[in-house]
């Protein structure tokens with residue numbers, strides 16, 4: 001089953017729920033017009049559907065074999081990547097000074113969704129390059145920028161992001177890769193990195209590695225980490241490729257999914273040390289890496305939306321075709337024949353859950369991207385600060401919720417297919433295998449929940465989260481005022497959930513210092529409560545926007561908002577209990593886990 005980019009839905013959410021429409025009116029994006037936004041989305045949708053999506057299966061089956069130190073990418077991928085880069089997609093949101101188009105991150109996020117629906121494994125490499133561009137543009141010296149940025153922005157070269165080592169996964173501060181000062185302003189890097197995405201491949205002639213390493217006199221932990229640019233091939237003064245650097249791919253991992261994405265063990269310094277160039281300041285590498293990671297975390301969240309959309313489209317098509325049993329209340333089989341399975345209430349429930357979760361995650365991701373744009377572009381300093389805090393608050397929610405629902409939706413997609421879902425030839429199983437990595441990499445979802453509770457809730461003494469809750473309340477009041485019977489109990493369920501979220505937020509903030517374990521035990525259910533409430537409110541807002549603007553399918557949008565509120569948002573009170581009352585049983589887990 002192929003993928004058709006849902007361009008109209010994406011455009012509507014982006015403009016009317018996430019805030020791109022308001023930003024255009026306020027000229028946050030300069031001369032950018034709505035027509036141009038629509039045109040970019042339409043072109044991206046075409047490229048994703050027509051060029052990338054047909055390569056998804058081939059990537060899964062071919063994998064990325066390593067022979068003699070070289071990785072061969074799946075058939076067709078090199079040409080598709082080059083066409084994609086030549087069309088300017090890699091530099092969509094990159095700075096115009098370095099050859100990018102300087103378009104909104106929010107627009108790029110929408111495109112990233114489509115690339116990922118088409119093929120998660122294909123889209124993964126490019127967005128790591130985009131994250132590298134951000135880090136280099138934000139922290140690089142003029143010379144580093146001149147040498148690397150134009151070719152990373154154009155996509156002529158790709159980037160990688162290298163934190164993980166065998167003993168340093170979630171705990172990045174434990175990394176041991178060494179960097180020695182070479183005396184000429186460069187550094188020599190030696191050590192090993194594992195699980196490095198696109199660490200070696202044949203899509204581009206050079207690969208620019210962004211590697212975290214430690215100087216000999218560095219303090220312990222994350223305060224002693226520096227970030228280095230380590231190219232696969234050194235670059236001569238005239239810009240041509242020079243000697244091969246002392247950095248190589250030792251092996252490729254065999255993994256559950258994203259088979260088209262090479263996951264590499266990288267070895268540095270077999271021949272005396274790879275040449276590395278410091279990015280930012282010594283021992284302040286985590287600062288630069290956070291620039292990369294925030295960008296990549298949102299993009300991974302968007303991966304969850306992308307894979308969910310693809311799984312949904314496939315399940316919907318199958319449910320309309322597959323006939324089995326008779327629908328409740330219909331004539332006996334033989335009279336009217338077996339019904340398409342979409343006629344069965346339980347299958348409809350699965351499909352509605354898939355659609356509602358996908359749309360809710362999309363609104364959260366796009367709203368996060370718009371906040372990021374405001375944080376960079378707003379004229380007013382106070383507004384930039386508020387937007388930065390909003391983006392910081394929402395990023396872990398966008399990453400964790402969207403990737404969790406990516407797995408849930410892909411799993412429901414298999415279920416809708418019945419036995420055929422478990423058989424590889426339908427492709428439903430590939431979506432589930434591919435989706436499973438996203439809650440793990442770019443900071444596991446457990447780490448995202450801890451980040452939300454321990455670092456993001458306390459922002460501005462709790463004022464950042466309070467301002468967000470106030471905005472949610474305002475929308476709920478507007479939903480109640482519409483009073484349309486098609487929205488059922490939506491306003492009431494949302495109002496209850498916002499109050500739950502408010503109470504639990506206060507409870508957690510009150511415990512962070514005195515009982516940190518209790519707060520940490522509830523972090524994951526709290527993130528789910530946060531995302532479910534926010535997603536429910538945004539879906540209702542989307543329904544109101546469709547009514548207000550005579551936008552596409554207001555009846556469908558109201559039905560989705562209502563389903564989400566009446567079937568999923570109602571979990572809020574249970575999640576409140578889980579956080580507040582469940583912490584003690586987690587603390588007592590020793591006996592049960594003995």
Ligand SMILES: Cc1cc2nc3c(=O)[nH]c(=O)nc-3n(C[C@H](O)[C@H](O)[C@H](O)COP(=O)(O)OP(=O)(O)OC[C@H]3O[C@@H](n4cnc5c(N)ncnc54)[C@H](O)[C@@H]3O)c2cc1C
Pocket residue numbers: 161162163164168169170171194195196197198255263437440441442443444445446447450
């Ligand atoms: C396919 C793939 C691609 C990847 N690509 C890259 C890449 O390009 N670059 C890169 O640098 N890395 C990459 N990674 C590594 C990835 O980011 C790590 O696997 C991830 O950060 C988790 O680290 P870990 O595997 O060591 O798990 P661990 O850190 O050992 O975690 C195991 C479990 O313990 C939990 N846990 C750990 N510490 C805590 C804590 N303090 N509190 C609560 N729970 C905790 C985790 O949430 C998790 O559930 C990739 C991994 C894979 C599988």
